[in-house]
Amino acid sequence: MPLSEFEVIRRYFMEATAVREDILLGVGDDAALLRTGSTESLALCMDTMVAGVHFPDDAPPETIGYKALAVNLSDLAAMGARPAWALLALTVPNVEEGWLVAFSAGFYRLARMHDVALVGGDTTRGPLAVTINAAGWVDEGLALRRSGARPGDGIYVTGTLGDAALGLRLWRSGQGDVDEHARQLVERLHRPVPRVRMGRAVLGIASAAIDISDCLCADLGHILKQSGVGAVIESGRLPLSAAMLAKCRGGEARHLALTGGDDYELCLTAAPAVEAALVSVAATSDVPLTRIGRIEAQPGLRILAIDGRPLSLDRFGFDHFGSGAP
Amino acid sequence: MPLSEFEVIRRYFMEATAVREDILLGVGDDAALLRTGSTESLALCMDTMVAGVHFPDDAPPETIGYKALAVNLSDLAAMGARPAWALLALTVPNVEEGWLVAFSAGFYRLARMHDVALVGGDTTRGPLAVTINAAGWVDEGLALRRSGARPGDGIYVTGTLGDAALGLRLWRSGQGDVDEHARQLVERLHRPVPRVRMGRAVLGIASAAIDISDCLCADLGHILKQSGVGAVIESGRLPLSAAMLAKCRGGEARHLALTGGDDYELCLTAAPAVEAALVSVAATSDVPLTRIGRIEAQPGLRILAIDGRPLSLDRFGFDHFGSGAP
Numbered sequence: 001m002p003l004s005e006f007e008v009i010r011r012y013f014m015e016a017t018a019v020r021e022d023i024l025l026g027v028g029d030d031a032a033l034l035r036t037g038s039t040e041s042l043a044l045c046m047d048t049m050v051a052g053v054h055f056p057d058d059a060p061p062e063t064i065g066y067k068a069l070a071v072n073l074s075d076l077a078a079m080g081a082r083p084a085w086a087l088l089a090l091t092v093p094n095v096e097e098g099w100l101v102a103f104s105a106g107f108y109r110l111a112r113m114h115d116v117a118l119v120g121g122d123t124t125r126g127p128l129a130v131t132i133n134a135a136g137w138v139d140e141g142l143a144l145r146r147s148g149a150r151p152g153d154g155i156y157v158t159g160t161l162g163d164a165a166l167g168l169r170l171w172r173s174g175q176g177d178v179d180e181h182a183r184q185l186v187e188r189l190h191r192p193v194p195r196v197r198m199g200r201a202v203l204g205i206a207s208a209a210i211d212i213s214d215c216l217c218a219d220l221g222h223i224l225k226q227s228g229v230g231a232v233i234e235s236g237r238l239p240l241s242a243a244m245l246a247k248c249r250g251g252e253a254r255h256l257a258l259t260g261g262d263d264y265e266l267c268l269t270a271a272p273a274v275e276a277a278l279v280s281v282a283a284t285s286d287v288p289l290t291r292i293g294r295i296e297a298q299p300g301l302r303i304l305a306i307d308g309r310p311l312s313l314d315r316f317g318f319d320h321f322g323s324g325a326p
Numbered sequence: 327m328p329l330s331e332f333e334v335i336r337r338y339f340m341e342a343t344a345v346r347e348d349i350l351l352g353v354g355d356d357a358a359l360l361r362t363g364s365t366e367s368l369a370l371c372m373d374t375m376v377a378g379v380h381f382p383d384d385a386p387p388e389t390i391g392y393k394a395l396a397v398n399l400s401d402l403a404a405m406g407a408r409p410a411w412a413l414l415a416l417t418v419p420n421v422e423e424g425w426l427v428a429f430s431a432g433f434y435r436l437a438r439m440h441d442v443a444l445v446g447g448d449t450t451r452g453p454l455a456v457t458i459n460a461a462g463w464v465d466e467g468l469a470l471r472r473s474g475a476r477p478g479d480g481i482y483v484t485g486t487l488g489d490a491a492l493g494l495r496l497w498r499s500g501q502g503d504v505d506e507h508a509r510q511l512v513e514r515l516h517r518p519v520p521r522v523r524m525g526r527a528v529l530g531i532a533s534a535a536i537d538i539s540d541c542l543c544a545d546l547g548h549i550l551k552q553s554g555v556g557a558v559i560e561s562g563r564l565p566l567s568a569a570m571l572a573k574c575r576g577g578e579a580r581h582l583a584l585t586g587g588d589d590y591e592l593c594l595t596a597a598p599a600v601e602a603a604l605v606s607v608a609a610t611s612d613v614p615l616t617r618i619g620r621i622e623a624q625p626g627l628r629i630l631a632i633d634g635r636p637l638s639l640d641r642f643g644f645d646h647f648g649s650g651a652p
Contacts, residue, residue, distance in 0.1 A: 038363030050452035
């Protein structure tokens with residue numbers, strides 16, 4: 001019987017190897033938080049992208065270099081951390097100069113935007129895969145964790161959801177370039193925007209955060225589990241892009257928003273008392289922030305259809321073995 | 327025309343993405359050195375092991391978990407750093423519980439020995455590969471770099487050389503278990519001992535250091551290039567194990583010591599004035615340290631046969647595209 005990804009990690013890699021007093025937060029969040037003697041905590045994360053699993057085999061190399069860094073900066077964003085350095089482990093089947101030029105251009109394009117310096121890594125021969133380790137800094141005590149959600153908190157997401165999943169569908173069917181909407185959706189798949197600024201802006205306001213890599217249901221589920229709470233999502237509130245609505249009916253769009261992966265938006269929770277502060281932060285940002293539900297004491301995730309009735313999804317995201325941060 | 331690994335890294339990944347004043351040493355040594363506000367520098371490294379490239383497809387999973395961490399701790403050892411934390415990115419084709427139990431046992435066995443805590447990572451589906459990011463601490467200003475060798479310095483290596491290369495040959499030919507010598511050589515292949523204690527002990531004494539992952543000639547070559555010097559190695563001084571000498575003639579043994587990979591011993595340089603201090607450190611250690619040559623001003627690596635005549639090797643290690651830290 002195959003184990004789910006979460007089980008794999010829990011069983012074999014949460015064993016205490018060494019009890020170190022410099023560990024503020026270990027395995028199990030978007031990044032580890034470590035004490036260094038600085039007034040800030042060091043945030044360390046590492047994500048792998050494997051060809052054919054995390055990006056299409058025919059993805060443009062520029063987008064692979066970009067996205068491999070983006071998914072790691074998204075993990076730092078979900079802690080509220082300010083990125084600093086990256087290490088790159090690149091495994092390629094052979095050396096193609098044109099491929100490397102494009103790959104590194106994508107990587108550096110995003111690195112420059114966030115003042116991230118590449119400081120090391122490894123280059124190996126093998127099936128195409130990219131692992132990036134990103135490091136950043138966050139005020140000790142303020143860092144956003146998955147475990148801080150409390151009953152009564154509102155649930156918020158940045159941007160729009162489901163676009164990348166639809167973009168992947170269009171890309172795979174050769175429809176990725178048929179019109180402007182399709183191109184926008186494919187762009188969302190290939191070049192997710194890590195919400196670094198938003199993550200930092202909500203420090204001290206949000207009670208919990210995670211980035212949506214697998215899908216809203218699965219990733220919000222991590223917050224619920226680690227916070228020991230449940231939630232209600234009103235699916236009529238899910239933020240959907242114009243491109244999505246031009247390509248899908250509402251019901252399918254909402255299903256994609258709940259269960260589609262790869263958007264790399266943030267899912268936040270915040271107490272009602274700070275909702276005004278959160279709205280104010282969002283207003284000064286160029287990223288929409290939408291309230292989609294609330295945290296409840298009763299465990300489990302309940303989803304309401306647009307008419308308010310409980311919705312049953314055939315598939316609550318994928319707690320699969322293919323992707324995602326532990 | 328295929329580029330060598332070194333060229334790949336130099337061309338595409340040493341571009342300045344961000345000039346950050348917190349970088350003491352970036353791409354190009356065994357680990358990066360970073361300023362954190364602590365009195366020590368943070369050392370960060372990352373190495374990938376791909377099945378069939380860096381370990382045999384049929385290597386026992388316990389040895390894969392052990393070795394993936396060992397090669398990274400060896401990089402920290404080559405900086406003189408004290409290991410602290412690790413992140414693990416594990417890519418496996420499928421979830422086999424027995425495999426994971428053994429893999430993690432190997433990982434944790436070594437982690438415990440060095441007080442290393444696993445603090446995060448990623449688990450993905452794909453062709454078997456392991457990437458580990460290791461972090462440690464070293465006194466600012468004392469860290470061992472590749473660039474510090476000066477003419478007149480002695481060249482030293484820890485332990486014995488060539489064992490892992492011969493172990494691999496025996497393993498591949500099904501001779502890995504024929505006798506105690508064979509088992510010792512295979513053990514050296516599967517379970518290299520990172521010279522963490524020795525690396526820390528020679529801080530302030532050694533002028534340069536690197537770990538021998540590709541082979542002595544290639545890795546010493548990095549010291550020579552980055553220090554702007556040359557060297558002479560007296561092959562009659564190369565430390566060879568009893569197991570090696572039981573399996574090989576002297577000439578072949580010395581060839582393996584010069585050009586075989588995977589030993590993960592340290593290669594150090596030190597000024598003549600501190601040779602007594604170095605000998606004293608080695609005497610209190612349980613790891614032999616052998617002087618094998620000297621640094622010279624004239625660029626290039628010259629190897630002397632046991633009769634003192636210049637030796638010509640058909641293959642100076644492998645500046646290949648398969649392995650090694652940048």
